[in-house]
Amino acid sequence: MITDQDPVEPAKSIRAVFDAAEVEGFLHVRDLDGDDEVCYGSDHKVVLASVFKIPIALEYARQAASGRLDRAGRHVVTDADKAGDGIGTDGCVHDVEMSARDLAAMMMTMSDNAATDVVLGLVGRENVRATLDELDCRATAVTGCKELLSSVVTDLGIDPTAEDVEEQLARVTPDRMRMLTVRDPERTASTTPREITKLLAAIWRDEAGPAEACAEVREIMGRQIWPHRLSSGFEDEIRVSGKTGTLWGVRNEAGVVEYPDGKRYAVGVFLRSESMGFRLPRADAAIGLAARVAIDHLRA
Template identity: 65%
Template sequence: MREVFDEAGVRGFVHAVDLDGGAETGLDPDSPVVLASVFKIPIVLEYARQAAMGELERTERLTVTAADKDGGIGTSGCADDVSLTLRDLAHFMMTMSDNAATDVLLRRVGLERVNGTLSELGLWQTRLIGGCAELFKSVAEELVGPEAAEKGGIELEEALAAALATATPERIRALAVRDPARTTAGTPRELTTLLGLIWRDEAGPAEACAEVRKIMGNQIWPHRMSSGFPDEVKVSGKTGTLWGVRNEVGVVEYPDKSRYAVAVFLHGDDLGFRIPAADAAIGKAARLAVDHLRG
């Protein structure tokens, strides 16, 4: 795995575990790592738990407005307000990593509830500091100033884009969102532990765990973890991307019913968002880890 990461020019953190046999392998699996959009897994779990316990209705509708949008994927890039059910917000959040859908759903289920569930499950090193808007506001505040933190929606995105266009690589590398001590973070082992609890119906009601598994199985991105496995192997995952940060965690399920939770987190100095070698390294490392566990 070190050779794979060295070739891609990144540092890698990995943990993989056989969800039924318990065998495990990894590389610095207990090191703190930046989650980026991987933090959406605890959010979808909290939504599903509350739905299964009757605290909210899956068909309740909320509206994504201009104040929630960042011009990105899914509802984030829609020109008009979008009204969706909670289950569809969860679907957009997980399958295509829709940031606006994430923030609207997080407001509904509550940040404290999400972090409370993580504590309840014994995941003491995994914590969310807020939603997508909070992460980007922290970047704008560092690059532009305190006044940038007062902006929202597309206005915030435009201010952030202008600041990033002139910021030096050194300044971007020093951002809090790249430092697990100052942002939403966890460890590879805790993320595979969370996935194991979900896949064994131990993270909440069985109905909730099944809903999370189904949603994660519909992720549309095939270029990271899935790239390391043939079509007959099912990969249910969630990616995460920031400047110099590329992640994916997921569960790999073989036709023989064996299943493995895998977490791969990369940290590097290349700040681009199109780095095929790093994306491929996630799939290669995941495959190496799973092949080792399969003997």
């Protein structure tokens, strides 16, 4: 095991990646078929952002595999479900009807917040919590998307019904943004890098529930559409399945990297930036670079 206290590679290289991107980073990478791991602040409590959708997807798949939830059952996404970020069904002008399976896919592949809240309502937050406890992922907490974004409105004193919402947001200072509840792991959905890779390991080893459920989560995560973070560090022949998480000054991704030789690695990278912008290309790329440094070390 390599830790962030070791004066050898890859810790120094990982630190250099994070320093170059001007971010504070936390990382855990584990070999899914062995005991080797790379740690860099891996037990630090971190904000999940949309990475919390992984345990929701797992609970959906477990209930579908057991027959408690009908994958083909039709559900309507209405304005009441929309958090306001405009991605997927959240950005649709009219109500959208789709199956539970498709809602789960939208939640994971493009991080559709409205679909997430519908799926969470279907499976029950208490069941997500029970599954995490069963898997000994007790440091991992989830929330609803609309609930999460509503806290931002409350924290900033924004009137979402006014016509000048964009102007209200433009007047918010970076210092106020840094104090948001959603950026505090003690007050929002959170985990540790080590625990998120533990959850991924259970899914990839068919230990997180019925094999059918684990396979469904793997398949959905393999279709994520965002290529700019974890997968940016790896060539096309290397399969990357993941889930991103994005908030003001927060850039995350957790996933599994699978090589043609059969070796598999669970990865959790969580970054914090002083910049509150939503376009942070160096931070995005640092996730793939840091993961590659860690995996190259394990493969060596």
